[in-house]
Amino acid sequence: MLASLAAAPGSPSFLHAPNGDFSKAHPDTIINYTTWDGSNWTARFDGTRFVHAPNGDWSKSKADTIMNYVSVDGGKWTVRLEQRNFLHAPQGDFARAHSSDIITYKAWGGSNWTARLVW
Numbered sequence: 001m002l003a004s005l006a007a008a009p010g011s012p013s014f015l016h017a018p019n020g021d022f023s024k025a026h027p028d029t030i031i032n033y034t035t036w037d038g039s040n041w042t043a044r045f046d047g048t049r050f051v052h053a054p055n056g057d058w059s060k061s062k063a064d065t066i067m068n069y070v071s072v073d074g075g076k077w078t079v080r081l082e083q084r085n086f087l088h089a090p091q092g093d094f095a096r097a098h099s100s101d102i103i104t105y106k107a108w109g110g111s112n113w114t115a116r117l118v119w
Helices: none
Strands: 012-020 026-028 031-032 038-044 049-054 062-064 065-072 076-082 083-090 098-100 102-106 110-119
Touching: 012 031, 031 065, 031 102, 062 076, 083 102
Parallel strands: none
Antiparallel strands: 012 026, 012 110, 031 038, 038 049, 049 062, 065 076, 076 083, 083 098, 102 110
16 A cells, blocks of 8 residues: 555545445545556545546646546546535536545455545
8 A cells, every 4th residue: 555645734535444344444645546447546635636646656646626436336437526525427427426425436456445535
């Protein structure tokens, strides 16, 4: 697992639960996720924006308001923050988006995780 970074002031962090089991959850400032093309990325927050790093390489990071991720069922989703929750859009279609306090995602290596925002 990659080393955590300190959360930027005013930024949320994550509470990660393997297979959605919050009795085994751990806090972290980063999320290691699989994106639509199957590549590994790490993200953290800077305010309400995501900072993404390919393979956790922060020297190649970029900021964006969205994160494209693969859900535990293999679906392609886009997420952004809205009113202190995740707004999930199937294949980036925000006309069909729904709000939730959790994200279910494929992590590096294909394991299933659920994360909740911690403010």
